[in-house]
Amino acid sequence: MRLHRCEGCLAACRPPRRATPPYELPKDLVKCQVKRGRRSPHKSCVRPSLAMADSLPPTPPTPPDNNAPPMPWFGMDIGGTLTKLVYFEPRENNRRELDKETEVLKNIRRYLTRNSAYGKTGRRDVHLQMENVTIRGRRGTLHFIRFPTSEVGAFLQLARSKGMADLVNTIYATGGGAYKFEEDFKKEVNMRLSKLDELDALIAGVLFVDSMNAQECYYWAPPNERPVHQQPSDTPPYSAEALSVYVRKPYDFSSPYPFLLVNIGSGVSMLVVNGPNDYFRVSGTSLGGGTFLGLCCLLTGCSSFEEAIALAAAGDNTTVDKLVRDIYGGDYARFGLPGDLVASSFGQMCSAERRAKVSREDLARATLVTITNNIGSIARLCASNENIERDGVADDCWYSLRRDRKIFAFLECVE
Numbered sequence: 001m002r003l004h005r006c007e008g009c010l011a012a013c014r015p016p017r018r019a020t021p022p023y024e025l026p027k028d029l030v031k032c033q034v035k036r037g038r039r040s041p042h043k044s045c046v047r048p049s050l051a052m053a054d055s056l057p058p059t060p061p062t063p064p065d066n067n068a069p070p071m072p073w074f075g076m077d078i079g080g081t082l083t084k085l086v087y088f089e090p091r092e093n094n095r096r097e098l099d100k101e102t103e104v105l106k107n108i109r110r111y112l113t114r115n116s117a118y119g120k121t122g123r124r125d126v127h128l129q130m131e132n133v134t135i136r137g138r139r140g141t142l143h144f145i146r147f148p149t150s151e152v153g154a155f156l157q158l159a160r161s162k163g164m165a166d167l168v169n170t171i172y173a174t175g176g177g178a179y180k181f182e183e184d185f186k187k188e189v190n191m192r193l194s195k196l197d198e199l200d201a202l203i204a205g206v207l208f209v210d211s212m213n214a215q216e217c218y219y220w221a222p223p224n225e226r227p228v229h230q231q232p233s234d235t236p237p238y239s240a241e242a243l244s245v246y247v248r249k250p251y252d253f254s255s256p257y258p259f260l261l262v263n264i265g266s267g268v269s270m271l272v273v274n275g276p277n278d279y280f281r282v283s284g285t286s287l288g289g290g291t292f293l294g295l296c297c298l299l300t301g302c303s304s305f306e307e308a309i310a311l312a313a314a315g316d317n318t319t320v321d322k323l324v325r326d327i328y329g330g331d332y333a334r335f336g337l338p339g340d341l342v343a344s345s346f347g348q349m350c351s352a353e354r355r356a357k358v359s360r361e362d363l364a365r366a367t368l369v370t371i372t373n374n375i376g377s378i379a380r381l382c383a384s385n386e387n388i389e390r391d392g393v394a395d396d397c398w399y400s401l402r403r404d405r406k407i408f409a410f411l412e413c414v415e
């Protein structure tokens with residue numbers, strides 16, 4: 001499959017990859033000043049908590065693109081659960097531009113950048129903010145805002161009340177909602193949605209964000225060279241204290257191809273990526289983030305993702321799941337199944353006695369373990385089917401996926 005490419009858009013289009021490994025951002029679109037090395041020379045071009053150690057001199061700014069659309073610049077992903085809005089806040093306004101900037105534009109900028117909560121459900125993820133990004137010759141900051149897709153109607157009203165609809169006539173949008181709500185955008189605020197494919201954009205986004213930050217791609221490793229299962233901390237229910245001995249290590253993503261991209265949204269898509277413009281969707285599963293949240297709400301009475309995650313963090317899945325040792329009394333050594341491996345998710349819950357004792361926390365934890373183990377297993381099958389093998393790290397990573405280390409990877413990626 002080839003990635004979509006077009007002249008005008010601010011989102012996922014990019015030129016074909018060069019023969020050399022460094023990631024090149026779309027020339028006509030997203031231009032953060034990446035040096036000939038693969039990492040951005042701008043220290044500040046990274047998320048605040050993960051500043052890079054290098055101190056390369058900045059490259060000269062790219063000239064402004066005179067064909068770029070007028071500000072404000074937005075991109076949206078309207079997903080099955082969450083709508084994500086990216087706002088580019090330009091930094092270097094010159095005098096002439098400042099004079100030209102309308103009151104409405106200034107108000108929009110102030111409203112979006114001075115608040116981190118919008119109404120009851122809209123949030124700006126300040127920790128995700130990317131500084132010093134250059135897009136189409138303009139330097140600025142990328143802000144990441146999200147709200148439940150069920151609130152699209154309220155968003156359209158807000159866009160109208162802030163005068164956004166008078167300034168923006170086209171928004172670049174991905175996700176199923178770009179199709180589903182196309183007519184609403186037209187009718188309510190007279191905005192056109194220019195649709196881009198969500199999976200094309202996903203790959204361009206992963207490569208873009210990785211090129212900004214050497215620490216972006218990481219894995220959890222045991223503190224010494226012993227295999228994961230021989231760690232003293234490696235006994236369920238994996239308390240936060242026991243897991244704290246694991247160390248987060250940057251994963252070298254400089255020659256990534258081929259890789260398997262597992263995108264956990266409401267549902268899950270798995271893509272084999274052979275190059276920046278060359279991928280296919282190998283598989284997917286309907287048991288994804290939406291399932292975790294939906295089942296947690298049903299089983300625990302919680303009503304938000306934050307609540308569900310907090311419950312899961314405090315729970316113990318071994319009171320809910322049936323482990324190999326519950327069946328074998330220990331390991332099933334012949335086939336290398338350790339006693340503490342989950343043999344049957346929720347397998348203890350057929351007992352009324354056990355059901356009476358189980359806590360909401362344990363149910364939330366078991367839900368998270370079930371979903372993440374399943375995603376890990378499918379991902380592993382896809383990788384081995386497609387001969388996607390990595391070096392030594394992979395053994396640990398894959399092994400971890402089968403255990404609930406994956407919970408932590410999951411928590412990291414959803415937060």
Ligand SMILES: Nc1ncnc2c1ncn2[C@@H]1O[C@H](COP(=O)(O)OP(=O)(O)OP(=O)(O)O)[C@@H](O)[C@H]1O
Pocket residue numbers: 077078079080081082083175176264265266267268288289290291292293305306414415
């Ligand atoms: N604040 C939050 N509110 C709701 N869900 C959240 C939140 N933070 C993380 N999540 C998790 O992320 C999932 C949604 O992820 P994401 O936004 O990537 O998917 P989506 O784009 O809505 O779905 P899809 O791509 O399948 O259409 C939820 O199902 C939930 O498990």
Ligand SMILES: CC(C)(CO)[C@@H](O)C(=O)NCCC(=O)O
Pocket residue numbers: 080176198265266267268269283284285286
């Ligand atoms: C439908 C999408 C692609 C929407 O993002 C996603 O939710 C998904 O991949 N769901 C899993 C569908 C499947 O079973 O393959």
